Amino acid sequence: MHCSMSSDEASDRVLVLNPVSGSGEHVDDVVELAGGHGFEIRKTEEAGDATRFARDAAPDANLIAAAGGDGTLNAVVNGIAAANALETTTVAVVPAGTGNNFAANIDIRGLEHAFTVIEDGRRRTIDIATANDRVFVNSCVGGITAEASSETTTESKAELGVLAYVKNTFETVGEFDSLPLRVETAAGPNGETAQAWEGEALFVLIGNCRRFTGARTAQANVEDGLLEVTIVEDAATTNLVSGAALEGLFGRDSTHIVRRRTPSLAIESREDSVEYSLDGEMLKTETLHLETKSETLTIPVGDGYQPDPDEGELWPLETSAGQ
Numbered sequence: 001m002h003c004s005m006s007s008d009e010a011s012d013r014v015l016v017l018n019p020v021s022g023s024g025e026h027v028d029d030v031v032e033l034a035g036g037h038g039f040e041i042r043k044t045e046e047a048g049d050a051t052r053f054a055r056d057a058a059p060d061a062n063l064i065a066a067a068g069g070d071g072t073l074n075a076v077v078n079g080i081a082a083a084n085a086l087e088t089t090t091v092a093v094v095p096a097g098t099g100n101n102f103a104a105n106i107d108i109r110g111l112e113h114a115f116t117v118i119e120d121g122r123r124r125t126i127d128i129a130t131a132n133d134r135v136f137v138n139s140c141v142g143g144i145t146a147e148a149s150s151e152t153t154t155e156s157k158a159e160l161g162v163l164a165y166v167k168n169t170f171e172t173v174g175e176f177d178s179l180p181l182r183v184e185t186a187a188g189p190n191g192e193t194a195q196a197w198e199g200e201a202l203f204v205l206i207g208n209c210r211r212f213t214g215a216r217t218a219q220a221n222v223e224d225g226l227l228e229v230t231i232v233e234d235a236a237t238t239n240l241v242s243g244a245a246l247e248g249l250f251g252r253d254s255t256h257i258v259r260r261r262t263p264s265l266a267i268e269s270r271e272d273s274v275e276y277s278l279d280g281e282m283l284k285t286e287t288l289h290l291e292t293k294s295e296t297l298t299i300p301v302g303d304g305y306q307p308d309p310d311e312g313e314l315w316p317l318e319t320s321a322g323q
């Protein structure tokens, strides 16, 4: 009687554990903490497991934790979306990846802190985004090659976040073929107009939770129903071998940057398929439709989480677009 009650309670809380994310040293600590907080633990054995585990757990579990990096969180959210259970499931972030960018944005400071926040933290319901039939939480970046993505080092990711893939793509392919793209952004609720951009791009970066301003990435407002689009136009002289060069390319004064805010957009390749990285997971396609799903994902957040990071000294995006 009591036994069956406790096992029912346990399946209310499921933790999906990626044992190979980051340095892989988190496993024992996560297992101990998760067990102590009543989680049933599902450890992945291969790529694809995290999505499957989350999809299977979502109909019954109220709380699903993703222990890993941004890729593991992405997989878990995709699994819950596939089960149509985003509205009824809270997703907790247990940072055990390389960069843990998303965890930092919501002020989750470490493994123990993640469990403190699960028990006592505020819940916020944030935007997620779809790219064709997949979901992403942080960012979608076009123009990264799968080869460069898989070769990007842990150190580089820890230092540069998603821009490490950009840098590595330049380094591995040398002479970079620009992408002939057409990018159509829809009108938004704050006077953003529908616009089309057509040309040769080096990269196109779409942030839901992430803003691409310089080599260091900053948090975007993740409750505003908008995506932040950054198109890096082809500039023949660009030579991206250092973090400083990246800073210049993405910096606010760069002349090769087009910025937009929009609730949805379509990116069409005028030639071959383009490779996109969704929170670090690859997708190859000719046409990509992206859309925000406003206030869709409920997450426990740390005390320092700011829904609107622009309240403060950060520069306003619209004025810099100047189109």
Ligand SMILES: Nc1ncnc2c1ncn2[C@@H]1O[C@H](COP(=O)(O)OP(=O)(O)OP(=O)(O)O)[C@@H](O)[C@H]1O
Pocket (backbone or CB within 6 Å): 018, 019, 020, 021, 022, 023, 044, 045, 046, 047, 048, 049, 050, 068, 069, 070, 071, 072, 073, 096, 097, 098, 099, 100, 101, 157, 280, 281
């Ligand atoms: N047991 C496993 N064996 C091999 N690969 C796995 C396993 N479990 C998950 N993966 C792969 O791990 C990747 C996700 O890693 P994740 O992004 O969470 O960590 P990370 O790369 O160290 O951190 P970050 O994305 O924060 O930089 C996915 O591509 C997934 O396919």
